[in-house]
């Protein structure tokens with residue numbers, strides 16, 4: 001479904017080298033890695049912000065080189081949520097459908113439905129600057145989901161939240177994935193989050209894909225010492241709880 | 243700052259300089275206001291001042307609008323697009339800001355008055371030498387770099403990430419610009435417009451060189467001030483000066499209100 005074939009890119013001092021990743025249709029794929037390893041850059045490559053210096057980004061088997069971001073049917077939930085500060089919550093969520101000239105009544109219905117599902121109905125008239133991190137996260141998710149994207153990219157969606165909210169939203173993300181059946185590429189540096197959510201995990205260290213596999217496999221059999229050091233020694237409860 | 247500053251000799255000394263500076267500014271401006279304000283109503287009724295006010299408003303409005311229309315795309319390129327020779331571009335664009343306006347005026351005069359291009363413009367009905375159009379061009383030349391600076395730092399303050407998110411939600415680059423970049427630049431645009439407009443109203447040196455100082459022809463408020471001072475008509479001169487002071491104070495106030503201070507690169511202008 002999404003394939004990064006030997007992708008390399010240099011941005012300033014940072015470079016990704018020969019990244020090879022295959023993400024299957026409909027799966028929940030988690031990119032796990034420490035800070036500054038290029039996880040966000042990988043999502044941005046898939047979304048079309050950057051063009052790789054070498055290699056190809058294939059979406060559904062087609063080279064995406066000449067497909068602009070607006071044609072990729074991608075939803076992007078950024079690390080800092082990136083809500084439009086000049087629009088209220090309703091208009092943030094309705095931004096995409098309005099562009100598509102969907103009839104206002106249909107837009108309203110869709111926004112309402114998503115707002116109900118994500119429990120943000122009472123926030124619709126508020127502006128992003130007045131929302132808490134968890135609330136912004138839901139709005140950002142709603143804004144992406146309303147487009148019914150084929151691919152949902154989520155950049156550390158839970159990192160700014162307290163442990164309880166985190167657990168709750170974790171369950172919510174799972175349900176969203178089951179309901180929408182879109183391919184999810186999820187980025188995190190949190191082992192528990194990866195263990196709880198992922199169908200498969202890709203471990204990225206220093207701009208390189210080190211290991212790809214189902215959570216149990218990755219946590220139980222790190223491929224080499226480097227991955228082992230990153231993951232630590234303690235086997236994860238969350239893996240066994242699933 | 244809860245500390246009692248007057249308990250410290252060094253601070254008293256520094257504060258004295260600050261107060262003297264303030265006093266000097268207030269005294270100088272105050273004198274003109276005291277001399278001119280009582281007569282301002284009467285002077286406003288004279289045809290000459292009325293002409294000057296109208297011409298000033300007309301030229302400054304047009305030049306300000308043109309400045310915005312040109313500055314926004316140029317600023318966008320400088321802020322967002324990787325073009326070759328960008329740093330050279332930046333330096334050259336700032337040049338009119340550093341030049342004394344009189345020198346800018348001479349440059350414009352020679353360009354429009356002595357080149358084939360200037361002659362061609364005149365032929366197609368766009369004469370700039372000693373005309374009202376010349377005043378407008380002079381104002382644009384002097385103020386455009388300023389507006390570009392304000393707009394550039396404003397656009398730089400808009401996160402490119404927001405524009406990109408808009409793209410993933412279906413915007414073309416043009417739509418992202420109109421729906422995200424521009425609305426989020428609103429304060430900068432207003433602040434830049436106000437200050438550009440005020441500067442256009444006060445523009446003297448470059449306009450004097452290119453458009454000349456002819457009564458009832460190219461007589462804007464500052465030119466009127468200059469003409470009336472040189473012929474000793476103090477009342478009209480003071481009226482023009484007072485109008486310019488009022489306009490400047492109001493625009494400074496609006497500019498600061500809109501966070502002009504926060505917009506990088508415009509500090510102290």
Ligand SMILES: Nc1ncnc2c1ncn2[C@@H]1O[C@H](COP(=O)(O)OP(=O)(O)OP(=O)(O)O)[C@@H](O)[C@H]1O
Nearest residue numbers: 011012013014034035036037038039040041042189
């Ligand atoms: N446009 C850019 N220009 C220059 N350097 C960049 C650019 N984008 C990212 N980088 C650099 O690339 C490196 C990797 O960035 P990236 O944001 O992908 O890390 P990350 O894995 O998402 O980290 P984090 O977990 O902290 O979000 C960083 O050092 C970053 O500064």
Ligand SMILES: [Mg+2]
Nearest residue numbers: 039040079155
């Ligand atoms: Mg990141």
